[in-house]
Amino acid sequence: MSSTLSRAGFAAVAGTVCAVMLALPSPAQAHAPQAAPASNRTQVQAADDHAATLAALKTFQANAGPGAGVHAGDGTGSWTLSAGTGTINTNRPIQATESYRIGSQTKTFTATAVLQLVEEGKVSLESPIEQYLPGVVTGNGHDGNAITVRQLLQHTSGIPVNSPNPKASPDGTYTLAALVKDGLSRPRVSAPGTFEYSNTNYEILGMLLEKVTGLPAHKVITSRIIEPLGLARTRFPAPGDRALPDPAVRGYHGIRVGPVYFWTDVLAFEPSIFSTAGAMISTMEDLTTFYDALLGGNLLSPAGLAEMKSTVAVGDPAAGYEYGLGLIKQPLPCGGVSWGYNGMVPGYYTQTAVTEDGRHATVVTNAHLITNIPVKQMEQVVKSALCENRS
Secondary structure (H helix, E strand, O other), X not given: OOHHHHHHHHOOOOOOOOOOEOOOOOHHHHXXXXXXOHHHHHHOOOHHHHHHHHHHHHHHHHHHOOEEEEEEEEOOEEEEEEEEOOOOOOOOOOOOOOEEEOHHHHHHHXXXXXXXXXXXXXXXXXXXXXXXOOOOOEEXXXXXXXXXXXXXXXXXXXXXXXXXXXXXXXOOOOOHHHHHHHHHOOOOXXXXXXXXXXXXHHHHHHHHHHHHHOOOHHHHHHHHHHHHXXXXXXXXXXXXXXXXXXXXXXXXXXEEEOOEEEXXXXXXXXXXXXXXXXXXXXXXXXXXXHXXXXXXXXXXXXXXXXXXXXXXXXXXXXXXXXXXXXXXXEEOOOOOEEEEEEEEEOOEEEEEEXXXXXXXXXXXXXXXXXXXXXXXXXXXXXXXXXXXXXX
């Protein structure tokens, strides 16, 4: 993905963060790879076995946050590497079983739930959203009769992104209707059919899930995806549920001034500000399970998965990136492609990618940088992990 697309599109960067200034980690904490505790050694191999990926991880961490981790492997097993620390002023490697906020990776869960409704005959990809949500998508050049469900899933609706500070309810939470109203208060950015990434699309899809099922969106995704897959450490928090379950990777906000980073602790976060566009919590292990199951055909029929993998080109044509229905397709330097998503939310930057032959890689850093977002460095970790021992 190009860095422009990543910043404006794949990452949801907004929300109010309560913060306190913390000391910087020592150079050793910031750059040294860490071994996992003995209890998790069954999934951790020697760093020498993954020298190229470890080098890429260290480069990413040095440009990204206090810590970074990668959980990768194939059908024969998985391994985990960590660099830096999951908590500033400690020596605490990031573990594959620790919770963090996954940001826009939530969109793949939302898209999967919508496509399940399509398979059940309750929703049509080619039908206008007006058919399901009459009177919702209107004004400022927006026409719900001219925008299909497919276009919302593929970010080709022309609907703009929300403002950084949409109107909250009196209790500090956000409704999907309020988020959508905020996004639609701006003129359309293009005619339907042109790729323009926008969280508002997936908030409208959240309203669609609720209208068709009669349930809150977080319960729809929990009952349809999280529980059937046994994702014990994955949560779609309800509005007002601001807790990050232990054990967790501690998240930070960061500013880089020359070679120096200044980190502030993300102490409180209201997930409903992103809702079906970016509210979820998971772990590297659970995300691997989810994307493996999705690409393995365990959540959708072959026809449904084929629809999800129908793509449009995005960003720099030379890069070869394509966007499906809640999935990103990326070419690999060792041949073939990966499918997955990335996400950015206050405190975290993360990406998961899997291949059709069972390889997987999930990366996380425990910071959201305000500037100098290390897009290419994170991609290099993913590609290195997926291409190990392949020419």
